[in-house]
Amino acid sequence: MNDAEISATATLQPIHAIAERLGVSAEHLIPYGYTMAKIDLTGLGLTDNADVQRSPGKVVLVTACSPTPAGEGKTTVAIGLADGLNRIGVNTALALREPSLGPVFGLKGGGTGGGYAQVVPMDKINLHFTGDLHAISAAHNLLCALVDNHIHQGNQLGIDPRTITIKRCVDLNDRTLRHTVIGLGGRTQGVPREDGFEITVATETMAIFCLATDRKDLKQRLSQMIIGYTYDQKPVTVGELGPEGAQGAMAVLLNDALDPNLVQTLSGTPALVHGGPFANIAHGANSVIATNTARALADVVITEAGFGADLGAEKFMHITGPAGGFSPDAIVVVATLRALKYNGGVSVDEANQVNPEALRDGVVNLDRHLDHLAHYDRPVVVAINTFPDDTQEEITWLIGHCQARGVTAEICAAWGQGADGAEALARVIRDQLQQTPHQQHRREQAEQHAPDPLSPQALAGLPLQEKISVIARTIYGADGVKYSPAALKQLGELAGTPAEYLPVCVAKTPFSFSDDRTKLGAPTGFQLTIQRVRLRAGAGFVVVYTGRIMTMPGLPKHPAAEAMDVADSTGEILNIF
Numbered sequence: 151m152n153d154a155e156i157s158a159t160a161t162l163q164p165i166h167a168i169a170e171r172l173g174v175s176a177e178h179l180i181p182y183g184y185t186m187a188k189i190d191l192t193g194l195g196l197t198d199n200a201d202v203q204r205s206p207g208k209v210v211l212v213t214a215c216s217p218t219p220a221g222e223g224k225t226t227v228a229i230g231l232a233d234g235l236n237r238i239g240v241n242t243a244l245a246l247r248e249p250s251l252g253p254v255f256g257l258k259g260g261g262t263g264g265g266y267a268q269v270v271p272m273d274k275i276n277l278h279f280t281g282d283l284h285a286i287s288a289a290h291n292l293l294c295a296l297v298d299n300h301i302h303q304g305n306q307l308g309i310d311p312r313t314i315t316i317k318r319c320v321d322l323n324d325r326t327l328r329h330t331v332i333g334l335g336g337r338t339q340g341v342p343r344e345d346g347f348e349i350t351v352a353t354e355t356m357a358i359f360c361l362a363t364d365r366k367d368l369k370q371r372l373s374q375m376i377i378g379y380t381y382d383q384k385p386v387t388v389g390e391l392g393p394e395g396a397q398g399a400m401a402v403l404l405n406d407a408l409d410p411n412l413v414q415t416l417s418g419t420p421a422l423v424h425g426g427p428f429a430n431i432a433h434g435a436n437s438v439i440a441t442n443t444a445r446a447l448a449d450v451v452i453t454e455a456g457f458g459a460d461l462g463a464e465k466f467m468h469i470t471g472p473a474g475g476f477s478p479d480a481i482v483v484v485a486t487l488r489a490l491k492y493n494g495g496v497s498v499d500e501a502n503q504v505n506p507e508a509l510r511d512g513v514v515n516l517d518r519h520l521d522h523l524a525h526y527d528r529p530v531v532v533a534i535n536t537f538p539d540d541t542q543e544e545i546t547w548l549i550g551h552c553q554a555r556g557v558t559a560e561i562c563a564a565w566g567q568g569a570d571g572a573e574a575l576a577r578v579i580r581d582q583l584q585q586t587p588h589q590q591h592r593r594e595q596a597e598q599h600a601p602d603p604l605s606p607q608a609l610a611g612l613p614l615q616e617k618i619s620v621i622a623r624t625i626y627g628a629d630g631v632k633y634s635p636a637a638l639k640q641l642g643e644l645a646g647t648p649a650e651y652l653p654v655c656v657a658k659t660p661f662s663f664s665d666d667r668t669k670l671g672a673p674t675g676f677q678l679t680i681q682r683v684r685l686r687a688g689a690g691f692v693v694v695y696t697g698r699i700m701t702m703p704g705l706p707k708h709p710a711a712e713a714m715d716v717a718d719s720t721g722e723i724l725n726i727f
């Protein structure tokens with residue numbers, strides 16, 4: 151059976167039974183059908199972030215080596231690991247991102263795991279779910295409309311239309327919308343200007359939705375969003391649009407979405423699935439509201455950061471965690487034989503074949519990710535996500551390679567076997583968590599030692615260009631950083647302002663440590679090229695765009711949409727994966 155058939159034929163528990171596993175009674179649920187709900191944080195008294203910090207659960211971050219275009223199974227392993235931990239008696243919940251329709255109808259497919267390690271009902275979660283992505287798109291597009299209306303109605307703020315920094319959004323891949331001209335048709339049609347679209351998950355509204363700790367913080371962050379600059383180059387914020395700003399109206403559209411979504415895995419593990427930025431063009435983790443709600447309700451929270459550790463895990467450490475007040479108590483790095491062989495120089499199609507030489511050549515990619523993660527002084531475990539074609543010899547070799555460098559490696563067969571396939575990994579993680587000092591103790595320890603250059607506190611103290619240099623050299627293996635004239639000008643405008651010490655969010659290809667997607671493995675002798683820089687004052691970070699990265703993906707030659715359909719008689723969704 152395929153993922154959708156496994157999901158459709160599974161017996162799901164009523165969502166109130168899943169909530170009860172977290173100690174949440176039905177009165178604090180906002181049902182979306184029988185098997186999905188939002189948790190009513192206000193009713194539950196969990197709206198104040200401080201409530202969470204009292205007795206928080208431990209956090210396990212799932213990251214990966216550099217992936218093939220199909221992805222290497224972080225979501226799948228995260229789900230399997232959570233099922234495995236519950237199976238061995240550890241009270242565990244998941245905190246994951248919700249899928250974007252871009253990949254669902256494009257190349258990669260859904261974001262609900264796979265095989266017997268899925269959050270379900272997979273078709274509903276991958277499509278409209280509880281409407282959050284639509285709400286975020288509407289809130290962001292309302293802001294864009296209010297900005298152009300302000301200019302049309304006399305432009306009292308003196309906004310220079312050529313400097314508007316926000317673009318309209320849609321939660322789809324559509325390259326033809328990257329560059330548009332709006333306001334055509336004469337005096338009553340608005341003021342003509344260049345515009346374009348970003349995919350919703352790349353917008354600052356999505357980033358703010360995922361980094362806000364509560365409703366008040368959400369509105370504060372929204373009000374700080376910079377929408378453009380005046381003719382004398384002063385920043386204009388959302389808070390200046392209209393007498394009270396536009397953040398209130400945006401929050402109205404986001405109000406219902408802000409409560410985290412609750413669903414279940416095929417094994418009945420509670421899963422909070424909420425917010426969805428990608429990790430190549432945004433910060434790549436689910437909402438801190440979902441992670442902190444899960445921390446308040448479970449002993450262990452398994453969460454995932456997108457793409458490889460050079461992207462999602464780095465941003466989790468330096469953006470998501472500090473915003474949410476948490477950091478990982480353990481880190482799981484998903485590795486697959488196919489991804490390592492792909493990094494060893496074979497094509498995606500050949501990567502599933504036995505090829506010890508390519509495996510040996512490509513394992514340098516995993517080694518560089520492990521070198522990076524060692525800087526965070528957390529237990530790191532390699533989870534080998536096994537595929538049907540994998541051979542025991544190559545798996546044994548990889549386990550031995552990891553052990554030789556002092557890193558525990560364990561097989562995860564959750565895709566094919568569900569919780570059964572993740573019990574061994576779950577026992578390894580349980581034992582690691584029992585050994586690691588909890589977050590508070592670790593903070594005390596950190597204060598006694600000189601911080602690692604990649605530690606959140608050390609990196610936070612550096613100005614932007616030094617931050618970029620540390621990340622490029624220490625994580626990516628670059629010899630240095632090259633800036634375009636535009637990037638240097640934009641950095642110059644931020645120098646001397648509070649933005650100069652904000653975290654950086656690197657927008658980069660996920661396939662290479664460099665900004666050239668063809669340089670696989672562990673490339674050396676390269677410069678990281680920064681094309682442009684954008685302040686996201688509401689999200690509280692500065693996005694640095696490298697290489698040719700785009701914030702509106704295109705559809706592939708044969709998008710997944712081509713095979714999709716609905717069964718006439720039953721309305722069943724067909725060929726979604």
Ligand SMILES: Nc1ncnc2c1ncn2[C@@H]1O[C@H](COP(=O)(O)OP(=O)(O)O)[C@@H](O)[C@H]1O
Nearest residue numbers: 220221222223224225226263264265536537565
């Ligand atoms: N062990 C496996 N065997 C076969 N397919 C897998 C396996 N692990 C993951 N997949 C499939 O690979 C794709 C990517 O998995 P996913 O968990 O979304 O990866 P990531 O979160 O790293 O992008 C999904 O279609 C999933 O069903």
Ligand SMILES: O=COP(=O)(O)O
Nearest residue numbers: 428429430434456457
């Ligand atoms: O942002 C990317 O997420 P995945 O790596 O889970 O596809």
Ligand SMILES: [Mg+2]
Nearest residue numbers: 224225261454
């Ligand atoms: Mg994923």
